[in-house]
Amino acid sequence: MSGRVYNFSAGPSMLPLEALERAGAEITNYAGSGMSVMEMSHRSKVFQKIFDDTQAKFRKLMNVPEGYKILFLQTGASGQFSMVPLNLIGKTGKADYAVTGNFSNIAYKEAKKYGQIHLAASSEDKNHTYIPAQSQLDLDPEASYFYYCANNTIYGTEWSYVPDTGAVPLVCDMSSDILSRQVDVSKYGVIFAGAQKNMAPAGLTVVVIREDLAGHELPFTPLMMNYKTMIDKDSMYNTPPCWCIYMLGLVLDWLEEQGGVPGMEKIKHAKAQMLYDTIDSSRLFTCAVQPGSRSDMNVTFRTASEELDAKFVQESVAAGFTNLKGHRSVGGMRASIYNAMPTEGVEKLCDFIRKFDKEN
Ligand SMILES: Cc1ncc(COP(=O)(O)O)c(C=O)c1O
Incomplete structure (x- = not known):
């Protein structure tokens, strides 16, 4: 639609x-x-x-x-x-x-x-x-x-x-x-x-x-x-x-239709892994959460600068993404990728992160 x-x-x-x-x-x-x-x-x-x-x-x-x-x-x-x-x-x-x-x-x-x-x-x-x-x-x-x-x-x-x-x-x-x-x-x-x-x-x-x-x-x-x-x-x-x-x-x-919970478990884990891999292999972005404790549903990440975080959030809106700003108590960014977030949405977000990483 x-x-x-x-x-x-x-x-x-x-x-x-x-x-x-x-x-x-x-x-x-x-x-x-x-x-x-x-x-x-x-x-x-x-x-x-x-x-x-x-x-x-x-x-x-x-x-x-x-x-x-x-x-x-x-x-x-x-x-x-x-x-x-x-x-x-x-x-x-x-x-x-x-x-x-x-x-x-x-x-x-x-x-x-x-x-x-x-x-x-x-x-x-x-x-x-x-x-x-x-x-x-x-x-x-x-x-x-x-x-x-x-x-x-x-x-x-x-x-x-x-x-x-x-x-x-x-x-x-x-x-x-x-x-x-x-x-x-x-x-x-x-x-x-x-x-x-x-x-x-x-x-x-x-x-x-x-x-x-x-x-x-x-x-x-x-x-x-x-x-x-x-x-x-x-x-x-x-x-x-x-x-x-x-x-x-x-x-x-x-x-x-997605294969029930076992089907969804595979899909959501692949989505999260893709996003964490993109963050971990970037120059600018880090995820503070220890590996092994990382959520497959809410992926938190940030750059070293609040200005750059704000720029990321601002540009993400123009690129067709919403609500990537982190919770006010934590700052940075957060991508909530619940069951209904299509894999395509996460792929596009990863592309956007890589592009931002290159350009800044
Ligand atoms: C893990 C968790 N527990 C509880 C709540 C509070 O939910 P509610 O607003 O339905 O009271 C939230 C809301 O985001 C949540 O994420």
Whole structure:
């Protein structure tokens, strides 16, 4: 479709064109219902089918085993920073947190309101440019859960391994890399993700929870922040984010066509490798993140000068790329190359980086 740019936004970010076009074609009259999905009762048969199909597609693509529920909530990923401790910390009153960036730090601070929170690992000593190794995790066997963020959107780091915490359940924020790589869900207690990067428009938060972990919330847990409320009503205690759920269904159809998660894993890794190779072999650009901790989703890089960074960003816009400016807290540049970013977009960005490298 003409006029579309390569949008490297960290989120909300690009959605697959096929999904957008399907939504466009169905926007005023969904499947002969005479109305848009946006106008439909969430209790209607038509919507219930959209909901059930989307949940089933997600279960299949993520290989979610029995004993786990998939919830479609409105909390935002940030809402889970409260919901997780409210629901899970009651077991022992204690939890372990790994702080490897901005969002896990917010989650860590939030959790402190509800129990005894132990900093099991931190990468702050090196400005979050690496992921701590398993041997660096200071684990408390009495923790109710161990919390980490799989991919650090701002710093461009990603856990390459699943922490081994023994019997302590893993809780993971997968907001910025969900569905980009294969995950053994059975290793987790709770997985959650805001939709606005790899799944759907903003407004939907997907939670995958081992069912037995729900129902032990702190007594003052707000009704709407209780996993059990949502499990019992299959996410429909109140009005769910209907449009986003519908869009997720379309995105999952597209993902299936890419070979599902294993297919996407190959594609996204090749895209990221191409970009890191281009940065590493340039004269001007460097990536501060240690090899082995580099994110396949958010690639951070910079030159030695802020003026040159600004020039790069400015010229990139003229070349048809948007949102390459790094996060305000980090500076430099960041290319967010989520699932929907076509390989061609990354190839063109690499060409642009090489050209800029030569000319400056
Ligand atoms: C890893 C991660 N967690 C949490 C959030 C916060 O998400 P939300 O805006 O849905 O609360 C973000 C947002 O970018 C994120 O990247």
